[in-house]
Amino acid sequence: MTNRLFQFLFKKRLSISLFIILPAIGALIAFSSGFVALTLVDNFLAQNDGLLVSDTLFQARSALRYIKLEVLGFTLLGLAAGLGIAYAILHPLRRILAGARQAALGDFTAGLKVENLDELGGLGKDFNLIVSSLDKYFVDYLTGGWVLIDKTGKIVSINPIALAILGCATEDAVGRRYDELFHHLPQEEEFKALIAEAFENQTAHANRETGLVARDGRKIRVSLSASILKNADGVFVGVAVSIKNLTRAEEIVNHMEKTDRLAAVGTLAAGLAHEIRNPLGAVRGLTQLLQERLPEDATVRAYTQTMVKEIDRLDGVVSSLLNYAQPTMREAQLCDVNKLLDQALNLAQFDAGTKEIKLTKNYAPSLPPVWADGRKLIQAFLNILINAHQAIAKLRESAPPGPGCAEIRVMTRFDSGLFRRSGTAGRGGVVVEIADTGLQVNPDIAERIFDPFVTDKQQGTGLGLAITRQIVAMHQGTISFGRRDGFTVFTLEFPAANRAKPIEEAAGGYRA
Structure with missing residues (x-):
């Protein structure tokens, strides 16, 4: 019962309680400072009434009455x-609370004027700054692109989205x-005409779908309102174009649908x-067992050997499916990327069986380590x-290259500008570039090259690069590819371990 009364007085009625408590404290301090002394003197006079002269006693009691009035x-x-x-x-707190309620309801236009006290005035200014920042964010980024044109036809304002x-x-x-x-931008005529x-006929438009071509050549479908x-x-006075x-x-929408499909495919593939x-x-x-029972010179042994070879190939496909559908990682350790690349290069030369390929390595000598599962990174590089x-x-099959044209380049470097954090100079990242002079990636699949089951190889599964991207994402890194100086270049970036945390402790862990 006591706890409920306390909550009612001091939590639910806080503003009323302060209006009572603060004056009461001020009055109590002023009253108690003189009342205690007066009470002691009054008791002293009462106890020693016979010892004082009547005139002196009268004057003392008169002075006490005046002091009590004071x-x-x-x-x-x-x-x-x-x-x-x-x-x-x-009063200023109530105004700040009222402004906060208005902001909670979506009204970011009302500012506060809190000038009573320096501290509360500063709080009011900070509140106004927050509200104005929210207002600018919603106007600039959540309402689409907009352009304001005055009555003379000049553009007076345009937001970042536009x-x-x-x-x-x-x-x-x-x-x-x-x-x-719009004359300098290659928009379609319909966009310009709307x-x-x-502007000229003062005709409003609502959600008119049309197309435009941006300055960089991108073709975009837009919804235009005026x-x-x-x-x-x-x-x-003007026109507002949205x-x-x-x-x-x-x-x-397509990316979300694609993510859902891939999740379903991954579950199905694992099963x-x-x-x-x-x-x-x-x-x-x-x-x-059948092969062991056949004579060494039996022609049937060629069939059994082919069967074993194809079974192993099918087992490799199954392993790739499991790796993609159920990615696992051991405990992260500090790894030297240069050493991992050397291991992957040795395995690649043995696995691919190709010869007469020039290998160029350009490793940064003082490369910082990364937190990683070394086995997984070797698989990604491989x-x-x-x-x-x-x-x-x-490329050799289609058009045999000249001498010295077949080349693979592997390069590592440190980039201090990667993986920046707000308010810091950035922890930096380790960059790995693997480039080759082989046949270019088919343009039809270039944008989907890291998607599962996308390949232009007759015997390929389309899971190699998908698993590679998955491994890189598990290590909080990024992967991209492009064409440069006649080379197809894959670029992998990983957070350096000089300021990074182990992957288990880092936010997010695995990211798709």
Whole structure:
């Protein structure tokens, strides 16, 4: 019962309690400072009444009455001071709370003027800064792209999303006429006509789908809306154009659907792999047993050898499926990337069996270590190197290169600008580049090269680079590829261990 009363008085009615408590404390301090002394003197006079002269006693009692009135006056003054202090504290706090409630309801336009106390004034300024930042964020990034055109046809404001859609900079747009800007941008005629109609005929448009070509050549589908701006007297003052990137929205939806499909495929693949691997081992064992019972010169042995070879190939496909569907990692350790690359290069030369390929290594001598499962990183490097050997072999089949043209380059370096964190100079990253002069990646699959089951090889599973990207992501790294100086270059970046945490402790752990 006592706890509930305390919560009611001091939690649910905090503002009312402060208006009572602060004046009461001020009055109590002013009253108690003189009342205790007066009580002691009054008791002394009462006990020694016979020892004092009557005139002296009368004067003493008269002085005590005046002093009691002064104590009462100071008590009232302390009460008034307490009320003033309570008001000075609670009034700006109430205004801040009211502003916070408005912001919670989505109104970021109301500012605060809190000037009573320096501390509360600073709090009010910080609150205004937060609200204005939220307002700018919502206006700039959550409402799509927008362009404001005044009555003379000049662009007076444009937000970052519109700049990104149009592929231009602020100085290219603000202060220029809208038709001048769009004349220099290769938009489709329909896009230009809609904006011109809105400005010249003062015709509003709502969610009109059209297309445009940005300055960098990107073809984009957009939804365009145009609102006519008028002042209080109904006079035309400009046009507000809203642009939404439908292409980007479709890309996001497609990516989400693709992620769901891959998750389902991964689950299915794991189940199939287990079901296939068990009888596959039995078939291989029986085939080897049959092969042992055949004479050495029997022609049938060629068939059994082919069976074992194909069973092993199928087992490799099953292993790849399991690795992709159920990625596992041992405890991370500090690893030297240069040494891991050397191991992968040795395995790649043995596995690929290719010859007469020039190998160029350019390792950074003082490369910092990375937190990694070394076995997994070797697998990632090996997948890329085997692809490089196969690409060179395919190029030789289609058009034999001249002497010295078949080359694989492996390079490592440290980049202090990678993996930056807010407020720090960045922990830096280890960069690995693996380049080859082999056959270029088919442009039809270039954008999907890291997706599972995407390949242009007749005997390929399309899982090698997908598993590589998965391994790199497990180590909080990135992977990309491109074409440079006649080489197909795969670039892998990993956080350096000088400031990084082990993978088990890092936020996120595995990331797809």
